[in-house]
Amino acid sequence: MFREEIRPIPIEEGxxxxxxxxxxxxxxxxxxxxxxxxxxxxxxxVGDEVRIKVERVLPKFAFASIVE
Structure with a gap:
């Protein structure tokens, strides 16, 4: 039985x-x-270089907003 490799999430909320x-x-x-x-x-x-704040972290992806 193969399990998907669980990697630690490299970011945190906030x-x-x-x-x-x-x-x-x-x-x-x-x-x-x-x-x-x-x-x-x-x-x-595409190509924007931005500073972001992570709003919500889920197991496979996250959502962030731009920090002014």
Whole structure:
């Protein structure tokens, strides 16, 4: 029986991170990655370099907002 490898989540709720938006999700949110972990950032586009605050962390991805 194969189990999906469980990696520790490299970010935490409330954390502030500098990221580059790498992709756009179907819903139009920007996608950043930290150590491969996906973070959705509304109001961004590919190539944006932004400082984000993580609002909510789920097992496979997180949501963040831009810090002004």
């Amino acid at each position: 954390g502030i991170y500098d990221v580059t938006i790498q992709d756009i999700a179907r819903q139009g949110d920007g996608i950043a990655r930290i150590e491969g972990f996906v973070i959705f950032v509304p109001g961004t586009k």
